[in-house]
Structure formats: structure tokens, C-alpha cells
Amino acid sequence: MAPSSIRTERDALSRRWERFVSSRGNERDGLRPEVAQSWRRSLDQGVLTRSAAPTEDLPDAAWRTSRIGHAVTVLEDELRRVGEEGQVVVAVADENCRLLWTATSSVIRKRAEQVNFVPGARWDEGSMGTNGIDLAHRTGAPCTVWSGEHFNTSVQDFVCYAAPVDDPLTGERLGVIDLTTTWTKTQPLALPATQALAQLFRAVLTSPEAPKPAAQVAQELLEVRLLGRPELRLGARRVPVSPRQMEIVALLTLYPEGLDGGELHAHLYGDEPVSRGTLKAEISHLRRQLGGRIASRPYRMQGPVRCDALDVLAAVRRGDVRAAADDYRGELLPGTESPELLDWSRYLAAAVREGLAGDPDPDAVLAWSDHHPADVGVLRGAMARLRPGDSRRALLAARLRALMAL
Structure with a gap:
């Protein structure tokens, strides 16, 4: 049972609300300025009788790759x-006041679900009127929105304690942490507890393990090495990925304009009976590894990317066979079973070989023959360019003799 003083305050707020609504926002007596201003905006946005928050689908588990998700x-x-x-309901909202995550006791869970206080729901002022999440986000300060201070009648049985979560490295507002319960369970220490949780968030975000801010990650070079020994590096950091995830990176790098889900699935698996859900799970994990650098619809890489396979093709196109041969450190993703990547591997090797056939630069041919020692025609073309006594003739001749002995 709530103390009589709290009930009296609730009744007084109800009367203020009725006067405010009936006067179309002209009667604001006794209201805190920030609440009065929010009521005015809420009245104008027509959210008076909305019974539950609208829902917006969360983008798979992509939010977990964000700083606040970490x-x-x-x-x-x-x-x-x-x-x-x-x-209480512990809720974490993003920078748009959309709930990302909640945890609660069974005591209040059903009450929260009735107004759609669940992940995916939008609790911005334009969706649900005055509430703690929006007010903390808007003002940048911890706040309490108690009972009848909520403009929407469907949530006037609740009290919200909210604090903004700002990125300690960039100052960017990442979201809001909120504790919500029923008005009869008003807790004087709830707001300080909310502030303490916000401080915990900031402490986690200063640790070396936290993902880098999106703006910083977006500017780091993603280096994709597909030839010979595959490797993925983001800035100075090596990114550990599975062979299948490396294949996904390869396809999205080789198709910089992006691939839709069906195209990526076909390029990756061919006729294998692999579900779309499996592919989505691989991409979600990979997105986390890359700090959110994979966009959707279509799937594509974001930010600066460099790929050795594309460097080789660029060298062939400009007629620089030496650079092409030097950069060609082996076949593309050895062991891949992706039908599209097998085609790319054959195409790349053929492009370099044709370039060398037209311009058999001896140094380029020697570099190429490290990976393709059986290319007799290219070896002979390079030999023909060298004068007797050139030390490189001995190397090329040795490789030709080794081939003839087979």
C-alpha cells in the first residue's frame, strides 16, 4: 500500500493533467518546466490515448556489436x-529511444508487457509521450518521471528513473539506461542507482576490450589478404575468423557494390543445402568481429578496404606485370569450395599469366613461377629476353629442366 502522501501527490498530478488537457496546454501550474514542455509537445503529437508503444524490429543481433551493446x-x-x-524493469535504449534490451522480475513483467515495454519498442516522445527514457536522452541529465507526470494515460501507473549513457571517448549519446516500476513501489534510491549503472557503462566503454567508436572504426583500413595465406586485419589488429567467414569477406570485397542475401548465399554455398539462417548467423558474428563494418540490404563492406586480389587485377589492367606477379602470393583462398570464389581464383591466375605471356619480364616471371612452376611458355618467354651470362637465366633454366624431367 502506498503512503497517503504519495497518493495525495498522485491525485494532485491527475488534476493538473486534466486541467492541462482541457485547456489545450495553457494551464501548467505546479509542473516542472521540462515536464510541462514535454506535455506540450506530446499534446501536439497526438499520443494521448496510445495504449502501447509501437514496435520496430531489431536488426538481428547487430546492436550487440555496438559500443552500448558490448x-x-x-x-x-x-x-x-x-x-x-x-x-523493476531494467531497460537499455539506443540513441533513438528504441529499447534494445530489458530484464525484469516476474512481479512486474506482465505489467510492462501490457504497454509494450519490451525490446524493439519505441519510447521516444513522439511515440509514447512524456517518459523518462526520452527526457533523459533529450536533456542529457538523469531524471525521474513519476506516475501522472507521464503524459500518456496508459503509463501513468509507472515511475521511470533514467540516465543518459554518453560515450566517454567521443561524448556521443549512445542511449539511456532506465529503471521502471509501478508508482506504488517508488524508491528514493532508484535514481542514484540508475546513475551508478550509467557510470558502470562508461567504465566498460573505456576498457581496451570495448569496440572502438564507430567513427574511428569506419576510418580504419580493413586489409583483406586472399592470396596464399589468407589474413584479415583491421588497422593494426589481426581479426580471427573462420574459413567460411573469410569466404564471406572475400565475396563482399570482390563485389564492393554489395550482394543481396540470395546472391551471397548462391555464391557462397552453390547447391549445398544450407539455410539462410546459417548465413545470417555467420554474418552477425562477422559483423561483431569487424566492429559493424558490414552493412545490410545489400550486404556490403563499409569504410576503406584494401584487397591483394584486387591489387593484382589493377596491376594487370595497367600493364604492370612485375607488380602483379609480386602481389600474387598464391592461389585465392586455397581450399575454398565456394563456386564463385573458385571461378575468381581461376580468373585471377589466368589474368596474370596472360599479362606475363604478353610481357615476360624475367623478374616478374621468377616471382610468378614460385607459385606456378609448370608454366613452360612463360618461362621460355622470359629466357628469350635475357643475355647469356645473366644470373637469372640459370634460375629460369633450372626450373625448365625440372619440368622436363617430370
Whole structure:
């Protein structure tokens, strides 16, 4: 049972709300300025009788790759404990006031679900009127929105304690942490607790393990090495990926304009009976590894990318056979079973060979023969260019004799 003083305050707020609505926003007596301003905007946006928050699908698990998503993952056990023991909903919203994640006790879960206080729901002012998440995001300060201070009647049985989560490295507003419960369970220490959780988020985001800010990651060079020994590097960091994930990176790099889900699936698996869900899971994991550098619709790489296979093709196109041979460190993704990548591998080798057939530069041919020692025609073309006594003739001749002995 709520104390009589709290009930009295709730009744007073109800009367203020009625006067405000009936006067079309002209009667604002006794309201905090930020609440009065929010009520005015909410009235103009027509959210008075909306019974539940609208829902927007979350982009798979992509939000987990974000800075705020990393903090949720690290702090998840602590956040769940707060929700269960405090009999509150712990909610994390993104920079658009969309709920990304919630945890709650069974005591309040059904009440929260009735107003769609669940992941994917939009709790910006234009969707649900005055509420703690939007107000904290808008003002940049911790706040409480209590009972009848909510403009929408469907949420006036709740109290929200919210604090913004700003990136400690960039100052960017990443989202909001919110504790919500029913008005009868008003807790004086809830707002300080919310502020403490926001501080925990900021502490996690300063650790070396946290993903780099999106703007910083977007400017780092993604180096994709597909020839010989595959490797993926983001800036100075080597990115560990599975062979299948490396194939996905290869396809998205070789098709910089992007591939839709069906195209990527066909290029990767061919006729293999592999579900689209499996491909989506691989991409989600890969996106996390790359700090969100894979865009959707179509799937494509974002930010600066350099690929050795594309460097080789560019060298062939400009007639620089020496650079092409030097950069060709072996076949493209050895062992791949992707039908599209097998075609690319054959195409790349043929392009370099044709370039060398037309211009059998001896140094380029020697570099090429490290990976294609059986190319007799190219070896003989290079030999014909060298004068007797040139030390390179001995190397080329030795390779030709080795071939003839087979």
C-alpha cells in the first residue's frame, strides 16, 4: 500500500493533467518546466490515448556489436540481478529511444508487457509521450518521471528513473539506461542507482576490450589478404575468423557494390543445402568481429578496404606485370569450395599469366613461377629476353629442366 502522501501527490498530478488537457496546454501550474514542455509537445503529437508503444524490429543481433551493446553484454548478469532483486524493469535504449534490451522480475513483467515495454519498442516522445527514457536522452541529465507526470494515460501507473549513457571517448549519446516500476513501489534510491549503472557503462566503454567508436572504426583500413595465406586485419589488429567467414569477406570485397542475401548465399554455398539462417548467423558474428563494418540490404563492406586480389587485377589492367606477379602470393583462398570464389581464383591466375605471356619480364616471371612452376611458355618467354651470362637465366633454366624431367 502506498503512503497517503504519495497518493495525495498522485491525485494532485491527475488534476493538473486534466486541467492541462482541457485547456489545450495553457494551464501548467505546479509542473516542472521540462515536464510541462514535454506535455506540450506530446499534446501536439497526438499520443494521448496510445495504449502501447509501437514496435520496430531489431536488426538481428547487430546492436550487440555496438559500443552500448558490448556494455550490456559485459554487465548483463549485474543488470539482471538489479531487475530481479529490485522488482523493476531494467531497460537499455539506443540513441533513438528504441529499447534494445530489458530484464525484469516476474512481479512486474506482465505489467510492462501490457504497454509494450519490451525490446524493439519505441519510447521516444513522439511515440509514447512524456517518459523518462526520452527526457533523459533529450536533456542529457538523469531524471525521474513519476506516475501522472507521464503524459500518456496508459503509463501513468509507472515511475521511470533514467540516465543518459554518453560515450566517454567521443561524448556521443549512445542511449539511456532506465529503471521502471509501478508508482506504488517508488524508491528514493532508484535514481542514484540508475546513475551508478550509467557510470558502470562508461567504465566498460573505456576498457581496451570495448569496440572502438564507430567513427574511428569506419576510418580504419580493413586489409583483406586472399592470396596464399589468407589474413584479415583491421588497422593494426589481426581479426580471427573462420574459413567460411573469410569466404564471406572475400565475396563482399570482390563485389564492393554489395550482394543481396540470395546472391551471397548462391555464391557462397552453390547447391549445398544450407539455410539462410546459417548465413545470417555467420554474418552477425562477422559483423561483431569487424566492429559493424558490414552493412545490410545489400550486404556490403563499409569504410576503406584494401584487397591483394584486387591489387593484382589493377596491376594487370595497367600493364604492370612485375607488380602483379609480386602481389600474387598464391592461389585465392586455397581450399575454398565456394563456386564463385573458385571461378575468381581461376580468373585471377589466368589474368596474370596472360599479362606475363604478353610481357615476360624475367623478374616478374621468377616471382610468378614460385607459385606456378609448370608454366613452360612463360618461362621460355622470359629466357628469350635475357643475355647469356645473366644470373637469372640459370634460375629460369633450372626450373625448365625440372619440368622436363617430370
